Amino acid sequence: xxxxxxxxxxxxxxxxxxxxxxxxxxxxxxxxxxxxxxxxxxxxxxxxxxxxxxxxxxxxxxxxxxxxxxxxxxxxxxxxxxxxxxxxxxxxxxxxxxxxxxxxxxxxxxxxxxxxxxxxxxxxxxxxxxxxxxxxxxxxxxxxxxxxxxxxxxxxxxxxxxxxxxxxxxxxxxxxxxxxxxxxxxxxxxxxxxxx
Numbered sequence: 443x444x445x446x447x448x449x450x451x452x453x454x455x456x457x458x459x460x461x462x463x464x465x466x467x468x469x470x471x472x473x474x475x476x477x478x479x480x481x482x483x484x485x486x487x488x489x490x491x492x493x494x495x496x497x498x499x500x501x502x503x504x505x506x507x508x509x510x511x512x513x514x515x516x517x518x519x520x521x522x523x524x525x526x527x528x529x530x531x532x533x534x535x536x537x538x539x540x541x542x543x544x545x546x547x548x549x550x551x552x553x554x555x556x557x558x559x560x561x562x563x564x565x566x567x568x569x570x571x572x573x574x575x576x577x578x579x580x581x582x583x584x585x586x587x588x589x590x591x592x593x594x595x596x597x598x599x600x601x602x603x604x605x606x607x608x609x610x611x612x613x614x615x616x617x618x619x620x621x622x623x624x625x626x627x628x629x630x631x632x633x634x635x636x637x638x
Contacts, residue, residue: 449490450481456488460496470499473509474516498547507558515550515557 457464471478471486476495478486488496495516502512 451488451493453486453488456493456496459493460500462500467496470496470509474499474513476516498551502554505555505558506562507554511554511557511561515554 451459453464453467457467460467467488468486470476476492478488478492481487499512503509
């Protein structure tokens with residue numbers, strides 16, 4: 443039975459397909475200890491499986507998972523075999539090979555997600571408590587400001603009432619004084635001086 447032949451991509455083609463710069467693929471290869479096949483001239487050649495691995499890495503990086511954690515979860519896969527003609531072929535481990543790989547991949551993703559959740563639970567709780575604290579602080583500030591405005595309005599009204607009362611008392615006192623003066627005048631009328 444013939445082994446399936448996969449398409450091969452240069453680093454620039456693979457980078458274009460992944461929507462990243464070529465140096466990103468080289469960096470991931472170095473940091474994650476990936477075994478990328480090389481052609482007879484020593485140039486990297488990427489297979490569809492390599493691109494799937496990079497897509498998984500890219501997805502995990504987008505989920506804010508560190509390369510260190512990704513490296514721990516990656517299975518140590520044998521490197522792709524290079525045929526003398528430069529074509530890359532991947533050996534299958536039998537009819538259940540793809541199912542086993544899918545099970546391993548799901549297991550790896552599950553472990554990565556669990557680890558990420560455990561590592562980020564503190565950060566998430568801090569973020570949530572910070573947002574709740576900010577909302578509570580804003581609500582308290584609003585209520586205090588509202589109470590201050592109501593007290594200010596009440597004090598203004600009280601001040602106005604006091605001023606009105608004081609003015610009325612002054613007018614009453616002034617009227618009393620005028621009334622007393624009038625009574626005195628009536629009691630002791632002034633005599634008109636005779637003209638001489």
